[in-house]
Amino acid sequence: MKRVQVVTMGCSKNRVDSEHLLRILQERGYELVPETVDLATGHVDEVIINTCGFIQDAKEESIGAILEAAEAKKEGLIGKLSVFGCLSQRYPSELQAEIPEVDEWRGVLTLDTLDRVLTTPAHYAYLKVSEGCDRTCAYCAIPLIRGPHVSVPLEDLVEEARRLAAGGVKELIVIAQDTTYYGLDRYGKRCLARLLEQLAKIDGFTWIRLHYSYPAGFPEDVLHLMADNPKICPYIDIPLQHSADRVLSMMRRGVDGRQTRELVARMRQLVPGVVLRTTLIVGHPGEGEAEFRDLLDFVQESRFERLGAFTYSEEEGTYGALHYPDTIPFEVKQDRYDRLMELQSGISLAYNRSRVGSREKVIVDSYTDGILVSRSRTESPEVDGEILVNPAAHPDPAALVGQFVDVSLTGADEYDLSAELTP
Numbered sequence: 380m381k382r383v384q385v386v387t388m389g390c391s392k393n394r395v396d397s398e399h400l401l402r403i404l405q406e407r408g409y410e411l412v413p414e415t416v417d418l419a420t421g422h423v424d425e426v427i428i429n430t431c432g433f434i435q436d437a438k439e440e441s442i443g444a445i446l447e448a449a450e451a452k453k454e455g456l457i458g459k460l461s462v463f464g465c466l467s468q469r470y471p472s473e474l475q476a477e478i479p480e481v482d483e484w485r486g487v488l489t490l491d492t493l494d495r496v497l498t499t500p501a502h503y504a505y506l507k508v509s510e511g512c513d514r515t516c517a518y519c520a521i522p523l524i525r526g527p528h529v530s531v532p533l534e535d536l537v538e539e540a541r542r543l544a545a546g547g548v549k550e551l552i553v554i555a556q557d558t559t560y561y562g563l564d565r566y567g568k569r570c571l572a573r574l575l576e577q578l579a580k581i582d583g584f585t586w587i588r589l590h591y592s593y594p595a596g597f598p599e600d601v602l603h604l605m606a607d608n609p610k611i612c613p614y615i616d617i618p619l620q621h622s623a624d625r626v627l628s629m630m631r632r633g634v635d636g637r638q639t640r641e642l643v644a645r646m647r648q649l650v651p652g653v654v655l656r657t658t659l660i661v662g663h664p665g666e667g668e669a670e671f672r673d674l675l676d677f678v679q680e681s682r683f684e685r686l687g688a689f690t691y692s693e694e695e696g697t698y699g700a701l702h703y704p705d706t707i708p709f710e711v712k713q714d715r716y717d718r719l720m721e722l723q724s725g726i727s728l729a730y731n732r733s734r735v736g737s738r739e740k741v742i743v744d745s746y747t748d749g750i751l752v753s754r755s756r757t758e759s760p761e762v763d764g765e766i767l768v769n770p771a772a773h774p775d776p777a778a779l780v781g782q783f784v785d786v787s788l789t790g791a792d793e794y795d796l797s798a799e800l801t802p
Contacts, residue, residue: 381424384412386448387498388441389431391554391590391761393464394498395507396488397429401496411496418448418456425459426451430466432524435692441466442478449480463488465524487525493539500744502781503550503760504543508536508574512556513564514593516620517631517699518663518691521556528557530565537577544583549781550742551584552759557593559601572600579610585783586742588759590616594642595633602649612756613650618658619643622677623670626663631698636673643681654757656685661719662712663691664703671715678722684730685763686723690716724793731764731791738787738801741766746777753786753798764794771800 383404387397401411412423426448430441441464451457461483467474468486475484489510497504511525540551553575555561562570578587587610589601594617605611621627624635634642646653659674666674678686690712693705741753744760751768758764768786770776786798 380408380410382412382422383409383425383427384414384416384418384423385427385429386414386444387429388444389429389433389437389465391505391552392507392556393429393431395495395505395554396464396490398495398498399490399492400427400429400488401498402492402494403490405496414498418451422455423457425461426457427461427463430462430464432464432466432469433521434689434694438466445474445478445481449478452480459483461485468524469520493535493542495539495543497543497546497548499760500781501547502742502744503552504548505552505554506536506540506543506578507531507554508558508561508571509555513560514557514633515631515698517629517703518660518694518697520694520697523696525556528560528564530561530563530570532565533562533570533574533577536574537581540578540581540584544581547583547781549584549783550586550588551578552588552590553578554590556591558589559592559597569596569598571598572604575601575604575611576608579608584610586610586612586756588612588614590759592617594619594639597642599645599649602646605653606650613653614656614757614759615646615650615653616656616759616762620658620660621663621666621670621674623666623673626665626670626674629665629699629703630660630663636677640677640680654684655681656759656763657683657687659686659688659719660691661688661715662707664699664705664707666691666707666715675719675722678719678726682726682730683723684727684757686727687762688716688719688723727764728791728793731793731796734796735788735791738785739766739798740783741768741786741798742783743768743779743781746770746780749776751776751779751784751800753784764796766796766798768798768800773800 385397387394431437452460459482463485467484509530511528512522513528622636693700739755741755743751743753745752753766753768785801787801788798790797
């Protein structure tokens with residue numbers, strides 16, 4: 380039996396692609412070597428790297444993984460080295476010339492299977508509801524890499540979700556490049572709420588979480604469903620990118636600053652207690668000091684519970700690279716990033732401290748160094764902070780992994796909270 384290891388770089392959408400590939404490899408008789416296993420522990424017949432090509436940092440990380448595997452191949456630890464995904468889709472000839480140790484280069488794979496081998500803990504999984512994107516954001520290369528938006532048939536998604544639930548998944552995280560666009564191409568209208576309703580009917584899921592939504596045309600019926608259905612977590616990941624009219628226009632986001640602010644207010648109005656996670660870009664062409672000050676004011680007003688940021692990097696072939704000179708110095712971008720994240724640090728700390736003293740239900744992701752690493756409905760895995768629970772006198776803390784438990788929150792910093800098990 381040949382041994383194969385699949386290494387995934389980048390986002391959770393890539394992780395789903397790898398999980399489908401792993402099932403196919405397993406069905407073909409391969410022994411699957413977890414990507415956490417060090418290659419130095421034994422020979423692997425093939426390593427397959429699923430790459431990311433979204434922004435410069437992600438590209439460098441993927442290239443680093445390829446070079447590391449190429450070195451392992453030279454040392455005889457790998458028989459065959461294969462690469463696929465966004466990076467190799469975007470730069471096939473350049474990569475082949477620079478890294479000849481790779482035996483096979485492939486681009487983005489479309490895998491027709493509903494079954495997967497989960498690489499997440501067994502109690503949560505991602506459900507990718509569409510591929511590609513029809514948006515024309517100036518800074519983004521995803522449509523160039525992944526092509527136009529294609530929704531997965533609703534019945535296929537429900538069946539895949541049923542199989543995940545039957546396998547023990549309790550938390551389902553709905554993802555796509557733009558989840559709010561789901562259904563427009565296939566059914567002629569936005570069907571995200573309809574899909575979420577069907578998923579919520581599946582026995583086994585306790586939490587269903589929404590990621591990667593888009594502000595323009597956000598379907599309000601999703602907010603009503605989120606407010607009414609206890610299975611749908613009051614949590615929205617919505618990358619807003621900016622708040623200043625000039626920058627949003629140059630980004631080609633399809634909304635202006637007033638509409639962006641009104642959407643945030645509407646979400647908070649219709650879903651009491653909703654937790655908003657957003658992503659912002661600083662240093663985009665068109666961002667002067669006035670526009671950056673508008674962004675800081677917007678963040679101060681909106682009090683996002685979760686916020687990440689990037690400095691703008693010009694991506695080849697995008698509208699921005701073709702039409703806007705990248706004239707803002709890196710030092711200015713970095714300074715703005717630091718100022719933004721310092722502001723957000725205080726907001727995050729205040730939000731976390733406001734929860735101290737409350738009781739919450741959490742799901743335990745792992746038991747590490749005597750601590751139960753957990754999350755509530757307001758934390759998503761891999762991107763948010765964690766709730767670190769002291770198991771105290773529990774006779775078998777490891778048995779709680781993958782289970783829901785009640786905790787009392789006892790302390791907080793800007794990222795994580797501490798807690799104790801409640802009787």
